[in-house]
Amino acid sequence: MDKFLLKQQVLDRLAEDLLQAEQAARVAHETATHEENIAENKYDTLGLEAAYLASGQAQRAEAIRQVMANWRQFHPGPYEPSKGIQLGALVCLVDSNGRQQHLFLGPVGGSMKLVCGDQVVQVISVEAPLGRAMLGKFEGDEVSVQVAQIRQQFEVLQVV
Structure with a gap:
């Protein structure tokens, strides 16, 4: 098995996750700011709930970006039998x-x-x-x- 192929598959999957999180954040933001969702009374919380959701999705997207950055910097080397199992094994x-x-x-x-x-x-x-x-x-x-x-x-x- 090729470690670099596995690394690329991880990055591809993370890119898909990032796309989904960004899209979900956009949809939630649009819902939160849509004129039909302006609160008419203190019990009308759809816009507020959508704003919380948009914030959470934006945080999730940022976390995925950080993980992707870590994986891009990761270079799995060959196994060194004298060291035992290490990162990249x-x-x-x-x-x-x-x-x-x-x-x-x-x-x-x-x-x-x-x-x-x-x-x-x-x-x-x-x-x-x-x-x-x-x-x-x-x-x-x-x-x-x-x-x-x-x-x-x-x-x-x-x-x-």
Whole structure:
């Protein structure tokens, strides 16, 4: 799997999310400022509610822009076996039932599932519990994560 292709897929998905957030902010702003939505009494809050929604969507769009900036600056390098799993690693884990999962350890904010060839790849950050647990691990090591009352354990099969 190509890490740079995965990075581009993340950026493409974030660009789609940004477009949707900007469009939602525009629609909410137009609703908030439309002359038909001027409050006639203190109970007429459609315009006010739309203004809050427009503000929230604008904040969401700005947050997506920040995430995109982080991903643009991110340059995943080759795996260095002496350092173990680091930011930019592409990791294959297997659970106790033999189920494999592929994870791409990237910057904050890119949590999503991607398809690369015939593989599904989960993008996670080092701030995610599983991402944090994988840092510094090597092929053959066990990774353990507590999720609610359940402890999940995985083996690191491969790191690229």
